[in-house]
Amino acid sequence: MPLQKAPRGTVMRDVAKLAGVSHQTVSRVLNEHPNVRPETRLRVLEAMRSLNYRRNLAARTLVTRRSNTLGIIGFETTLFGPASMLYGIESAAREAGYLVSIATVRNLERADVLSAVDRLAQHAVDGIIAIAPKTAVTSALMQAPTDLFCVAVGGAGDSESVPTVRMDNAEGACLATQHLLDLGHATVHHAAGPGDWPEAHERTEGWRRTLYAAGAVVPPVHPQWWDAASGYEQGRAMAADPAVTAIFCANDRIALGVLRALHEAGRKVPEEVSVVGFDDMPDSGFFLPPLTTVSQNFGELGRRSLALLLEHMNRPSDAETVDHVIVPPTLVHRASTAPPPPPR
Amino acid sequence: MPLQKAPRGTVMRDVAKLAGVSHQTVSRVLNEHPNVRPETRLRVLEAMRSLNYRRNLAARTLVTRRSNTLGIIGFETTLFGPASMLYGIESAAREAGYLVSIATVRNLERADVLSAVDRLAQHAVDGIIAIAPKTAVTSALMQAPTDLFCVAVGGAGDSESVPTVRMDNAEGACLATQHLLDLGHATVHHAAGPGDWPEAHERTEGWRRTLYAAGAVVPPVHPQWWDAASGYEQGRAMAADPAVTAIFCANDRIALGVLRALHEAGRKVPEEVSVVGFDDMPDSGFFLPPLTTVSQNFGELGRRSLALLLEHMNRPSDAETVDHVIVPPTLVHRASTAPPPPPR
């Protein structure tokens, strides 16, 4: 591949010459060093502007060993949740003066994650945030070069020694389940997410524990994937069972599939069956009927994770604490839940 | 903000010493220069592996003036479309040996876009892909440093002199509208997207032209935003009008809102009113009823745009052609469309 060589632009030396100072003074102006006479400063700034000077960050990175770039390891970033976290991180990073580079992984195999870390490390990122719902990722992260700061966002709670920002999935599941129990439902069925994803697992566990604490029967689960098709499959089985009056879904997309299955079976929501989702996607309020759901603030999650990363980067290296920030979920009440129908 | 200085790692010189060669030979191995004796090559590779050597790309960038990084200017990247394009671009970029950095803009003001370009340029990206639905972006792109290659993806068709990859929105709108006309509907109403977005505008124009060509009445439009709430608003007005039997929506989210409005008004879909969407989001097949929609292959759009960018970068600079790649849409038939009800 014959690549063209970009032409050389204006550099510090050029600015220095025009302003009648040394290159070092230009550097000082650029880095806001205090000891520069205001008058000199202005002259330099003027020269920079007239030459349209732009500092070469590669050279700067070479000597400072800091690139002002952060790496993000993403998975399934087309989904609303990950995409929102990405956005939250990027916004916060920009305000902190960082650019973010993204490395998505196809699957969550250890090798894939390691190669993503490697790619980011080669490009000299200062830190890595992994949008990393499976534990393979966090454990791979620990193999990262020791001079690289990492945090994980949105995965499970049991992550070993990588700082983590995450939602309290179990608590969210509890909120949803308890809400349905409080309405008078004898028990709550569960349309689960993929069992090997910690987030799905935690939601299932939160649901199970809540039922158990209430002395309710714990129905079996048949987890599949995160999408509406999976919800439709699970929902069909539940719709066929007249004992089912309340369903807690692992996310809103699954809930959409469940709603469709119930509709096809002729079971009215919420009159006959109540449904609760998880995520509060932007359009969940426009499902038929509008979905009661557990709200996750993905943007906040992203922002928090960046804050945690920066905090770690600026902390003296002997402080070996591992933080885990947990963001609480809230329940959004809409029209898809109601008391159970009277027994006939 | 007191930042720690990362410790220094192993460099080429270390590898060279261990392998008993000069650093230049190490460099040759790394760059796959042909004239290295296989035996030497192996020794060097072995040394690199045992020292866990990782090439410093900042230094490489400094001398080659190529960072192997691409910049992406994104807008509303939490939405399914942009997020998918981003993913498509990133996948393709990885295969081509590039890392992508992302700069999102809050709004599409010229100043915002320029500052994003500037941020990317400072970080020495080799090229920029703008996910850029509004013309302000492409025109701002032309102000970019001349040594920076830019392409825009997914915006309008009338972009001036920036290479573009885009969907044929008018054609998609035509497909949808014609499908409804062919079913026997006297005319087709339109729940529009924001009129100041070229994509929305093109869809509206495609719809309008198709109706005009068929000699059908062109109903008024009241465009708002891309979300379900907007669809709900527009849908309520249409649901109240018994003459409305077919609705073409500017995207699937709007369609979701329209479906809800129709449902609340007691108008059955598709028996009384047919609805067509645009985008084919992953779960559109699980709406009530499953949505007939125009499918956009966002991933393909992303891949194509990367290919176009690379092609431009590797082209001799005297070739001043501007390419416009147009990806055709397809119509996905589902359950939300049917012939109009018999007049009563």
Added chain:
DNA sequence: ATCTCAATTGTGAACGCTAACAGCCCCCAG
């Protein structure tokens, strides 16, 4: 008038890599 200290500016040397050129060795032709 001399000294001291701080503020301001300049000088040279890295940072880790690639490009350009020079040198070595060995084989084959003259």
Added chain:
DNA sequence: CTGGGGGCTGTTAGCGTTCACAATTGAGAT
């Protein structure tokens, strides 16, 4: 036996920035 050429390797000089230190200046203290 000598000369030339190609394969392979080493040497040197940047790339554009920051860092460490030296140099210069001027104000206030002695």
